[in-house]
Amino acid sequence: MDILIHPTYFPNIAHFVAMVKAKNVTFEADDHFLKQTFRNRTHIYAADGLLLLNIPVVHTQKNRQKYRDVKIFQNTEWQDLHWKSIQSAYRTSPFFEYYEDDLRPLFNKKMDCILDFNMKCFEVVCDCLQIDITFSKSESYQKQVEDLTDFRYLVNAKMEQPQFEPYTQVFNSKHGFLNNLSILDLLFNEGPNALSYLERQSLKTI
Numbered sequence: 001m002d003i004l005i006h007p008t009y010f011p012n013i014a015h016f017v018a019m020v021k022a023k024n025v026t027f028e029a030d031d032h033f034l035k036q037t038f039r040n041r042t043h044i045y046a047a048d049g050l051l052l053l054n055i056p057v058v059h060t061q062k063n064r065q066k067y068r069d070v071k072i073f074q075n076t077e078w079q080d081l082h083w084k085s086i087q088s089a090y091r092t093s094p095f096f097e098y099y100e101d102d103l104r105p106l107f108n109k110k111m112d113c114i115l116d117f118n119m120k121c122f123e124v125v126c127d128c129l130q131i132d133i134t135f136s137k138s139e140s141y142q143k144q145v146e147d148l149t150d151f152r153y154l155v156n157a158k159m160e161q162p163q164f165e166p167y168t169q170v171f172n173s174k175h176g177f178l179n180n181l182s183i184l185d186l187l188f189n190e191g192p193n194a195l196s197y198l199e200r201q202s203l204k205t206i
Contacts, residue, residue, distance in 0.1 A: 001021065001022050001023055001149055002022065002023055002024040002025075002026070002147065002148050002149065003018055003019070003022040003024075003025055003026065003148055003149045003150075003151050004026045004028055004138070004145055004148040004149070004150050004151065004152060005018055005019065005025060005026075005027065005028065005151040005152060005154065005155075006027065006028050006037075006038070006039060006067075006152055006154070006155040007027045007028075007029075007039075007115060007118040007119050007122055008037075008038040008039055008042070008118060008155060009038065009039070009040055009041060009042045009053070009055055009114075009117075009118055009121065010042045010053075010121050010125065010182040010183055010184050011038070011042075011122065011125075011182070011183055012038060012042065012043070012154075012161075012180050012181060012182055012183065013164055013180050013181065013183060013186055013198070013201070014154050014161060014162055014164075014180050014203060015038075015151075015154055015183075016183050016186075016198050017162075017164075017198050017201045017202070017203055018151045018154065018203060019133055020131060020133070020195065020198045020199060021199070022133070022149075023134070024134050024135070024136070025133055025134065025135040025136075026135070026136050026137070026138055026148060027119070027135060027136070027137050027138065028067065028138050028141075028152055029066075029067050029068040029115055029137045029138050030066055030067065030068065030138050030139070030140055030141040031066070031067055031141050031152075032064050032065065032066060032067070033057070033065045033066065033067045033069075033070045033114075036157050036158060037155045037156055037157050038154075038155050038156075038157050039067065039070075039114065039118070039155060040054060040055040040056075040057055040070075040114050041053065041054045041055070041157060042181075042182040042184075043178075043181050043182055044085065044086060044089050044090075044181060044182050044184060044185055045089060045169050045170060045171055045175075045178050045181055045185050046085065046088065046089045046171075047088070047089070047171060047174070049171075049174075049175045049178070050178055050181075051085060051089065053082045053085060053086075053182075054078075055072060055078060055082075055114060055117070056072065056073035056076055056078055057070050057071065057072060057073055057114055058070070058071040058072070058073050066141075067114075067115055068113070068115050068137075069113070070113060070114045070115065071112055071113060071114070072110075072111065072112065072113065072114055072117065074110060079107040079108070079110070080107065082107060083104065083107035086103075086184065089170070090170065090184070090185075090188040092170055093170050093188040093189050094188070094189060094191060095187065095188050095189070095190070095191035096188045098191060099128050099187060099188065102124055102127065102128055103124060103128075103184075106120065106121060106124060125183055125184075125187065128187055129183075129187065129194055129195050130192075130195070131195060151203075161179065161180040162180065162201075162202070162203050162204075163179055163180075164179055164180060164201050165197070165200065165201060167186065167189060167190055167197060168189060169185065169189055170188075170189065186198075
């Protein structure tokens with residue numbers, strides 16, 4: 001199966017389920033950037049429950065920027081805040097120390113464009129998962145696609161998400177299982193078993 005999907009900020013489990021089952025992945029880079037999507041946000045499991053990590057972006061007067069052109073707003077310490085939040089949430093998880101050194105550099109180097117940063121996060125996570133996903137970027141926007149299975153709808157943060165098989169999370173005893181979080185949650189809690197977990201899941205519940 002060849003799919004079309006958005007590159008997002010530390011993609012959630014639904015995105016990775018779609019990608020690990022695909023033969024080839026095409027990343028949508030040419031549509032218009034919309035607010036309240038997973039393009040610049042992800043959810044992790046913190047001590048107080050669900051925590052949103054949001055990358056600030058530069059909005060233009062036109063309000064119709066192509067995804068590939070959207071710049072990250074640099075006048076905040078968002079990288080430091082996000083890394084500290086991830087450390088606080090997952091430092092006691094079984095595999096945080098195992099992947100920490102691979103992920104930390106993402107929060108030390110500034111990048112101009114949100115798309116480029118998301119692609120770098122994706123590549124680092126794939127290395128951590130030890131998976132090789134064949135991918136390319138779109139060259140033009142197409143509302144309807146014929147030769148690709150269209151998973152672009154998964155980028156909508158307000159859309160009802162598929163339900164996945166529970167796994168042990170750090171704060172299970174406090175808040176129960178939280179579904180479809182960032183791939184980081186699965187990685188830190190399941191480690192080398194994360195890939196087999198993704199392969200067992202289904203998106204058909206949407």
